[in-house]
Amino acid sequence: MKLSSKIYTGIIFAFLFAPIIVLLIFSFNEAKSLSVFSSFSFKWYTELFNDRDTLESVKNTVVLALSATAISTTMGTAAAFGIYRVRRNWYKSIFNTVTNIPMINPDIITGISMMLVFVFVGRLFGMATSLNFWTILIAHVTFCLPYVIFQVLPKLQQMDYSLVEAAQDLGCTPVRAFFKVTLPEIMPGIITGAIMAFTLSLDDFVISYFTSGNDFQTLPIRIYGMTKKTVTPKMYALATIIFFVTMALLLLNNIIDNKESRELKRKKKEIKGG
Numbered sequence: 275m276k277l278s279s280k281i282y283t284g285i286i287f288a289f290l291f292a293p294i295i296v297l298l299i300f301s302f303n304e305a306k307s308l309s310v311f312s313s314f315s316f317k318w319y320t321e322l323f324n325d326r327d328t329l330e331s332v333k334n335t336v337v338l339a340l341s342a343t344a345i346s347t348t349m350g351t352a353a354a355f356g357i358y359r360v361r362r363n364w365y366k367s368i369f370n371t372v373t374n375i376p377m378i379n380p381d382i383i384t385g386i387s388m389m390l391v392f393v394f395v396g397r398l399f400g401m402a403t404s405l406n407f408w409t410i411l412i413a414h415v416t417f418c419l420p421y422v423i424f425q426v427l428p429k430l431q432q433m434d435y436s437l438v439e440a441a442q443d444l445g446c447t448p449v450r451a452f453f454k455v456t457l458p459e460i461m462p463g464i465i466t467g468a469i470m471a472f473t474l475s476l477d478d479f480v481i482s483y484f485t486s487g488n489d490f491q492t493l494p495i496r497i498y499g500m501t502k503k504t505v506t507p508k509m510y511a512l513a514t515i516i517f518f519v520t521m522a523l524l525l526l527n528n529i530i531d532n533k534e535s536r537e538l539k540r541k542k543k544e545i546k547g548g
Contacts, residue, residue: 301514328493342411342475350419351460351467354426381478404487407489409485410487414478417481422467425466426463473520479492482494493512
């Protein structure tokens with residue numbers, strides 16, 4: 275690798291990670307300053323864990339992310355299996371196009387359109403408040419679903435369907451064959467899709483802002499409200515914690531992918547050896 279390429283790569287990585295490194299360092303700063311590091315301290319982490327409103331918003335965000343992940347993973351796996359079993363290619367193309375729409379559609383368009391739908395339905399049924407936890411949950415499931423589908427679908431396409439047919443010939447019902455054969459084969463895709471859904475839901479602001487009610491506040495919405503005044507250093511501490519949680523999920527995802535790659539290589543060697 276040429277020296278110029280190394281320098282260029284180093285500059286790119288420095289540009290990407292310098293803000294995060296500064297955030298991590300100054301989350302342990304005794305003072306509020308972002309220019310002078312006075313002394314090492316856990317002061318802002320202590321204040322963070324004493325801030326009930328922030329902890330409540332964190333709890334809301336985690337509950338929402340876990341709920342959206344569970345629902346979107348279940349529905350996405352079922353939808354991917356349904357698309358996989360469709361025999362006509364033009365029919366599959368329609369499903370794939372429809373699935374792509376929430377991914378390519380700008381978040382602000384999705385958020386505003388879903389808000390209008392929820393308000394319309396709420397007024398239609400005479401509800402006092404149209405936006406609440408359930409509306410934001412539906413919105414999160416909507417934009418998480420495509421990511422799960424497109425993680426599970428390739429695993430179904432890679433799977434040897436003759437294994438399912440063999441299981442059914444040996445007496446398994448279609449449902450039992452799915453849980454005994456298909457599900458273990460596509461599990462890496464399901465886990466990857468679930469991790470993506472969780473991180474997307476955890477991070478979302480735009481759609482959450484338009485579809486949440488006054489009685490339910492997520493962490494991104496709370497931080498946005500704080501920026502109108504000032505963001506205290508305890509938010510640096512919270513961002514540091516979220517960063518390491520996200521890194522842990524990313525490492526888990528990479529471990530699963532590497533394990534799957536090794537398994538595929540092993541199977542190919544066995545086939546060639548046989």
